[in-house]
């Protein structure tokens with residue numbers, strides 16, 4: 745962060761935008777997103793970003809920067825809000841885990857031997873398809889299969905720079 749009396753710097757000419765002063769922002773929402781927001785000290789500076797962004801329709805909005813006190817209060821409130829959200833999420837996770845444990849008595853824990861298949865459904869499928877019974881012995885074997893498939897999918901997602909494993913990360917069975 746920069747000198748204490750400047751709120752932001754102009755995204756074009758890098759001139760400081762002091763607390764409580766007038767500045768310009770772009771009317772296009774992508775130019776206002778908190779992470780990548782653009783701030784302009786003047787309309788010519790706002791004009792300068794247009795060729796890069798290729799907006800279809802845009803205008804400069806005159807805005808007043810928050811005072812330092814307001815800004816600090818806002819930052820504090822945002823931090824508090826974020827903390828509350830994390831807490832909420834943790835609680836939800838706990839609930840989800842509890843439900844899951846209840847639904848599949850065999851699941852739970854994070855050991856490498858954990859059962860990853862719903863045994864009753866698997867047995868029902870095999871029974872319906874073939875009339876055969878199923879030995880419990882296949883459950884750990886299939887769970888290992890799933891772990892290997894999942895590990896592979898994780899690697900695929902990672903090498904793609906993603907944090908979400910997608911369907912296309914799972915190799916189809918040949």
Ligand SMILES: [Zn+2]
Pocket residue numbers: 754755756757758759784785786789
């Ligand atoms: Zn400027």
Ligand SMILES: [Zn+2]
Pocket residue numbers: 770771772775793797799802
């Ligand atoms: Zn813009």
